[in-house]
Amino acid sequence: MIFELAVLLAGLAIYLTYGIWGxxxxxxxxxxxxxxxxxxxxxxxLLIAGxxxxxxxxxxLKTAPITGLSLAFSFGLSYxxxxxxxxxxxxxxxxxxxxxxxxxxLLYVSYLPHMFVGPIERYGSFSLxxxxxxxxxxxxxxxxxxxxxxxxxxxxxxxxxxxVPMAILASDTERxxxxxxxxxxxxxSIQLYCDFSGGMDMALGVSKMLGIGMxxxxxxxxxxxxxxxxxxxxxxxxxxxxxxxxYIPLGGNRKGKLMRAVNLVITFLASGLWHGxxxxxxxxxxxxxxxxxxxFKTKNRTVNRVITFILISVLWSFFIWQGTGTxxxxxxxxxxxxxxxxxxxxxxxxxxxxxxxxVLIPSLLILFIYDCRKEKIDEGLKNxxxxxxxxxxxxxxxIILVFGTYGLGFNATxxxxxxx
Amino acid sequence: xxKTVKILAIVIVFVLIAALLQRLLTPKYMTDLIEGSMVSxxxxxxxxxxxxxxxxxxxxxxxxxxxxxxxxGITAYIRGSSQQLIWQSYYILKETLRYxxxxxxxxxxxxxxxxxxxxxxxxxxxxxRMRWSSEKIGIIKASMTEEExxxxxxxxxxxxxxxxxKLTEEDIEYLYRTKDNTFEGYLLNMETRPVGDLPAKRPPKxxxxxxxxxDYLDRMEELCRENGIKLVLVKSPCLYPYWYEEYDEQISxxxxxxxxxxxxxxxxxxxxxxxxxxxxxxxxxHLNLYGAEKLSAYISEKLRDDLGLTDHRGEADIEAxxxxxxxxxxxxxxxxx
Numbered sequence: 001m002i003f004e005l006a007v008l009l010a011g012l013a014i015y016l017t018y019g020i021w022g023x024x025x026x027x028x029x030x031x032x033x034x035x036x037x038x039x040x041x042x043x044x045x046l047l048i049a050g051x052x053x054x055x056x057x058x059x060x061l062k063t064a065p066i067t068g069l070s071l072a073f074s075f076g077l078s079y080x081x082x083x084x085x086x087x088x089x090x091x092x093x094x095x096x097x098x099x100x101x102x103x104x105x106l107l108y109v110s111y112l113p114h115m116f117v118g119p120i121e122r123y124g125s126f127s128l129x130x131x132x133x134x135x136x137x138x139x140x141x142x143x144x145x146x147x148x149x150x151x152x153x154x155x156x157x158x159x160x161x162x163x164v165p166m167a168i169l170a171s172d173t174e175r176x177x178x179x180x181x182x183x184x185x186x187x188x189s190i191q192l193y194c195d196f197s198g199g200m201d202m203a204l205g206v207s208k209m210l211g212i213g214m215x216x217x218x219x220x221x222x223x224x225x226x227x228x229x230x231x232x233x234x235x236x237x238x239x240x241x242x243x244x245x246x247y248i249p250l251g252g253n254r255k256g257k258l259m260r261a262v263n264l265v266i267t268f269l270a271s272g273l274w275h276g277x278x279x280x281x282x283x284x285x286x287x288x289x290x291x292x293x294x295x296f297k298t299k300n301r302t303v304n305r306v307i308t309f310i311l312i313s314v315l316w317s318f319f320i321w322q323g324t325g326t327x328x329x330x331x332x333x334x335x336x337x338x339x340x341x342x343x344x345x346x347x348x349x350x351x352x353x354x355x356x357x358x359v360l361i362p363s364l365l366i367l368f369i370y371d372c373r374k375e376k377i378d379e380g381l382k383n384x385x386x387x388x389x390x391x392x393x394x395x396x397x398x399i400i401l402v403f404g405t406y407g408l409g410f411n412a413t414x415x416x417x418x419x420x
Numbered sequence: 421x422x423k424t425v426k427i428l429a430i431v432i433v434f435v436l437i438a439a440l441l442q443r444l445l446t447p448k449y450m451t452d453l454i455e456g457s458m459v460s461x462x463x464x465x466x467x468x469x470x471x472x473x474x475x476x477x478x479x480x481x482x483x484x485x486x487x488x489x490x491x492x493g494i495t496a497y498i499r500g501s502s503q504q505l506i507w508q509s510y511y512i513l514k515e516t517l518r519y520x521x522x523x524x525x526x527x528x529x530x531x532x533x534x535x536x537x538x539x540x541x542x543x544x545x546x547x548x549r550m551r552w553s554s555e556k557i558g559i560i561k562a563s564m565t566e567e568e569x570x571x572x573x574x575x576x577x578x579x580x581x582x583x584x585x586k587l588t589e590e591d592i593e594y595l596y597r598t599k600d601n602t603f604e605g606y607l608l609n610m611e612t613r614p615v616g617d618l619p620a621k622r623p624p625k626x627x628x629x630x631x632x633x634x635d636y637l638d639r640m641e642e643l644c645r646e647n648g649i650k651l652v653l654v655k656s657p658c659l660y661p662y663w664y665e666e667y668d669e670q671i672s673x674x675x676x677x678x679x680x681x682x683x684x685x686x687x688x689x690x691x692x693x694x695x696x697x698x699x700x701x702x703x704x705x706h707l708n709l710y711g712a713e714k715l716s717a718y719i720s721e722k723l724r725d726d727l728g729l730t731d732h733r734g735e736a737d738i739e740a741x742x743x744x745x746x747x748x749x750x751x752x753x754x755x756x757x
Binding site: 138353354355386387390391394397398401402403404405406407408409 | 423426427430431433434437438441445540567568572577578579581582584585
């Protein structure tokens with residue numbers, strides 16, 4: 001209990017640096033959810049009321065661009081709200097027992113490693129991870145540091161370096177259309193993956209150092225052969241949450257093919273809304289691609305992977321050019337204005353230097369090789385001796401220190417997925 | 421135990437490599453942006469000066485301490501730096517008092533016009549090479565712009581890590597050594613660019629100096645008073661940036677209230693003998709060597725006449741200190757004279 005309290009207090013202290021009102025809101029929502037949990041078992045009206053109250057701030061946050069409401073929202077609201085909803089639902093269904101210890105419940109809600117980019121944990125698995133906390137200090141620290149360093153490499157060396165040309169590409173829709181827009185889609189694919197999964201590696205690494213295992217959120221998604229498979233491997237915990245709390249309650253695949261398709265599209269629409277009001281169309285298109293996924297499938301696995309990567313990359317346009325109209329316009333420009341007039345030799349103006357290329361090319365190669373041979377490499381690293389493992393940790397740290405893009409103009413805790 | 425020793429050894433190797441990289445990547449300010457090395461040169465030259473100058477480029481470009489000694493026997497040192505803000509002058513004064521207690525501190529009041537940190541780059545030129553002390557902590561905290569972090573001053577590699585593709589021979593040559601770039605804090609410039617068309621006057625909406633500037637001026641005044649030092653306020657005689665009458669009135673009034681001497685040298689250009697067709701290297705913003713030597717003579721006479729500073733020439737220990745410095749100074753300046 002002392003350990004849990006210490007983690008809770010340390011997390012809350014750091015959380016407070018993001019603003020007092022956000023912390024107050026977090027505390028208030030935690031109290032409401034905790035009390036609901038105590039009485040919700042088999043009380044449907046309380047399930048509905050508790051879920052509605054818990055979901056309200058999230059809904060207000062996501063619809064703020066059209067409602068114009070400007071409230072002091074809590075940092076990490078998108079993540080802990082979903083956790084609260086899943087907790088109420090799980091207690092209602094009897095899948096998990098109501099937690100009677102408030103500090104322990106608050107730790108679940110406010111556990112700092114998952115506040116930045118997730119994962120969205122269910123109470124049952126978090127509680128289990130706490131109870132079965134690993135006491136192997138060496139393995140916790142070494143494995144945790146290794147994971148954190150790897151995440152740092154992806155985020156600080158690759159994603160942050162790509163963010164410079166991406167910011168330029170996204171800022172000028174007049175000049176950077178056509179081929180530039182296409183380049184932006186692919187560059188963003190890599191940037192977003194490194195940013196999000198890098199942040200996740202760091203969260204899981206820090207948690208591992210505390211001996212607490214958390215759910216994986218990625219499984220090499222860009223190697224997927226269909227869009228459906230991609231969504232099973234990208235942001236896995238959000239996908240599971242949507243499946244359990246939207247897709248299955250809607251009827252899932254139990255009511256025929258047509259209703260399955262409708263339910264899938266609605267689920268992806270909800271996924272879009274979770275990202276923000278501007279992403280609803282993105283969600284619907286993804287849903288349609290999941291429904292019709294097999295249409296694009298060939299017999300060649302590599303071709304399937306390339307097609308899926310292209311489809312997903314094109315759809316990230318909604319993330320690059322925020323605003324549905326702009327995103328559609330930029331996607332269209334690839335077909336209507338492939339070499340935009342007046343762009344000249346604009347690739348030179350993207351802020352990329354030879355040094356950037358010399359850092360990015362080997363870094364991406366390392367990432368690619370790791371993702372291709374993940375199991376073998378992970379196994380090899382685990383069986384490695386102290387000298388080997390710690391040398392790798394320190395080598396990655398040095399690479400980040402020198403070749404990372406950070407400092408002025410960069411916030412170490414600014415992840416793309418923290419903005420959702 | 422064996423495991424711990426191995427980990428410790430690897431971490432130590434990492435720290436040593438990181439420290440070496442930090443030294444390599446941090447700018448040396450030896451041949452480029454040499455203004456960044458001025459503050460640290462003092463640590464090799466401090467000791468028993470009559471006068472310490474504080475302020476921005478209007479001090480390190482406009483006064484020649486060696487000329488002051490050579491012609492008037494006054495020992496002076498300039499602790500100036502680019503765009504030195506008043507809170508930086510305060511902390512540099514405080515730090516100076518760790519090493520010596522001058523009889524006079526001359527503060528150039530140009531920085532009263534700035535109420536907030538101007539740029540990270542200027543901060544770095546002033547702070548990077550300061551020795552660690554409570555004053556350095558104070559100057560960092562007071563100077564940081566919003567985007568800066570304290571940690572990057574403690575570990576400069578966090579700021580300069582991306583310089584690996586900009587390394588030059590200087591970074592290798594001065595990895596573990598340094599050299600003097602100024603003459604007692606004076607940054608020699610012998611070029612001439614006569615004054616031409618100055619920018620049009622754009623008077624501020626509000627001439628009043630900010631509260632924070634007065635606060636630091638108060639602190640400097642108090643520090644000097646407590647240490648028996650005469651604080652002299654000056655405004656350099658340069659033509660630009662403009663020193664408005666409203667500014668002058670505020671400083672005059674402050675000096676009057678606190679019993680300080682204030683020389684508004686913008687009104688003494690003729691008396692000093694400045695000719696802005698020959699005495700400036702950038703069209704009237706800064707003085708060149710010829711202008712600086714005229715101004716040094718003028719201020720030396722003021723210090724002698726108004727504050728009673730005495731002539732140290734002939735004092736063996738001081739002369740010994742200055743023989744080599746003057747030789748170097750003459751070597752650097754005579755070819756052009």
